[in-house]
Amino acid sequence: MLLLSLLLAAIVAVQANSVEQVFKSHEVVPDVIPQAPNQFLEVSYSNGLKAKEGVELTPTQVKDQPKVEWTAAPSDYYTLIMTDPDAPSRAEPKFREFKHWVVVNIPGNDVSAGEALAEYVGSGPPKDTGLHRYVFLLYKQPGKLQFDEESVSNRSRRDRPKFSAAKFAEKYHLGNPVAGNFYQAEYDDYVHTLHSQLSES
Ligand SMILES: *[C@@H]1O[C@H](CO)[C@@H](O)[C@H](O)[C@H]1NC(C)=O
DSSP, rough: OHHHHHHHHHHHHHHHHHHHHHHHTTTTTTTTTTTTOSEEEEEEETTTTTTTEEEEGGGGGGOOOOEOOOOOOOTEEEEEEEEEESSSSSSTTTTTTTEEEEEEEEETGGGGSEEEEOOOOOOOOOOTSSSSEEEEEEEEOOOOOOOOOOOBBBOTTTTTTTTTTHOOOTTTTOOOOOOEEEEEOOOOOOOHHHHHHHHHO
């Protein structure tokens, strides 16, 4: 029994370590958050592709809102953030970060029952700006909270540039993210469609 607990503890330690390694090797730590979460977040697109561990996906492949899954107590509330620190490019991130998706007051793990402060928009990395990192972060809230940001639709870029997930988390006392994951993407033809969608209002 003791041996089994030690073994389980070792497995958990190895997994936590690998999240940290992946976040550090792609410099998501420290570019986005000061400390890696303990767990990978499950993020899957309806085409079956997963946003994980820095895998490269195309803007076309991530155009629709993914399914995000985690284990939660139904009485807890969560905040989910997706952010791009590489706006307009990783080399010169002068608009760091571009806010892609923010859902707050998610009861348990039912994202659709949360409040979308920023509706999901997929990747729109400009031409010739290389790979961007798209980072998903899940925070456990201390309880149900009142947020003072205005909601942004998926047709607007209002308040999306110059976002900071870490500052947002600090403002609402969310602590470190409990889980996270990320993919990378560079320009493809779909970016044009997304940019026109974002200029509709
Ligand atoms: C934008 O969000 C609305 C829901 O508010 C959704 O019905 C629509 O499909 C979304 N559009 C795109 C292009 O993602």
